[in-house]
Amino acid sequence: MALSKWTRFFHRWVSILFIATVIAATIAAATGQSTQSPIFYLPLAPLFVLMITGLYMFALPYVRRRAVPE
Numbered sequence: 043m044a045l046s047k048w049t050r051f052f053h054r055w056v057s058i059l060f061i062a063t064v065i066a067a068t069i070a071a072a073t074g075q076s077t078q079s080p081i082f083y084l085p086l087a088p089l090f091v092l093m094i095t096g097l098y099m100f101a102l103p104y105v106r107r108r109a110v111p112e
Contacts, residue, residue: 046099046102049095049098049099050099052095053092053095053096053099056088056091056092056095057088057092059088060085060088060089060092063084063085063088064085066081066084067081067082067084067085070082
């Protein structure tokens with residue numbers, strides 16, 4: 043699988059993981075759990091991965107266009 047296709051596939055699955063952690067944090071907040079609980083920091087890890095893969099996919103067309111001589 044090409045790197046760009048693998049990145050898109052990985053980005054989709056990490057986004058599902060991110061949504062699940064946000065839902066878990068929302069449920070924890072609704073049940074009155076302390077905000078010092080580590081569950082409120084769980085969405086940050088997939089969010090960082092989404093940022094990296096998203097920036098890669100955003101820049102890919104510009105890098106490809108520059109690499110191809112006209």
